[in-house]
Amino acid sequence: MRWWWWCLGMLGCALPGAAGEPPSADAAFFEAEVYPLLLRDCGFPACHGTEGRFFAIYGPGRARLDPETGVYDPVTPVELALTYDRARSTLSLPAAESPLLRKPLSVRAGGAGHRGDDDWGRALFESVDDPRYQTLARWAGLE
Numbered sequence: 643m644r645w646w647w648w649c650l651g652m653l654g655c656a657l658p659g660a661a662g663e664p665p666s667a668d669a670a671f672f673e674a675e676v677y678p679l680l681l682r683d684c685g686f687p688a689c690h691g692t693e694g695r696f697f698a699i700y701g702p703g704r705a706r707l708d709p710e711t712g713v714y715d716p717v718t719p720v721e722l723a724l725t726y727d728r729a730r731s732t733l734s735l736p737a738a739e740s741p742l743l744r745k746p747l748s749v750r751a752g753g754a755g756h757r758g759d760d761d762w763g764r765a766l767f768e769s770v771d772d773p774r775y776q777t778l779a780r781w782a783g784l785e
Contacts, residue, residue, distance in 0.1 A: 666730075667729075667730050667733060667783070669726060672726050672729065672730075672781060673722060673726075675781065676729065676777060676778060676781045677701070677717070677722065677726070679774055679777055679778070680699050680725070680729065681699055681701045681702070681704060681717075683746075683774065684699055684766070685701065685703075685704040685705075686704075687704070691703075691705055692704075692705050693705045693707075697729070697731075697732060698724075698725070699725050700718075700721035700724060700725050701717040701722075701725070702715065702716060706721070707720055707721050707724065708720075729742060733783075737779070737782040737783045737784040738784055740782050740784075742778060742782060743775070743778055743779060743782055743784065746765060746766035746767050746775075747765060747766075747767045747769075747770065747775065748764075748765035748767065748768045748769065749765070750768075751768065751769045752770070753767070
């Protein structure tokens with residue numbers, strides 16, 4: 643009878659959103675809407691635009707996977723796929739608890755706090771009404 647519980651446990655681990663498995667998120671929406679936002683707002687070398695960060699954002703003007711790729715060459719399919727996978731790994735269920743949504747959101751608006759605040763202490767998103775936040779929220783499955 644123990645094997646039955648083991649099988650149930652293994653099945654639970656394979657379900658999207660279960661521990662270790664991030665929810666699926668639309669790759670086309672990521673490429674068209676989320677990736678440009680992350681590259682522009684989060685991909686600076688002092689932030690997530692360096693290879694040493696777990697949530698590294700690869701692309702033009704930022705970290706490049708292949709040293710042969712020109713700094714301003716278009717994003718390569720491998721760079722885009724790795725950035726997508728890393729961003730997807732920051733999603734969780736419920737979506738509102740995802741680090742991708744909570745870290746850049748102001749603490750006053752329910753965010754978790756983030757060292758990415760600007761020199762004046764402002765968070766990337768001051769409220770959930772910010773259109774950029776709403777883009778991330780749609781991709782994360784919140785809206």
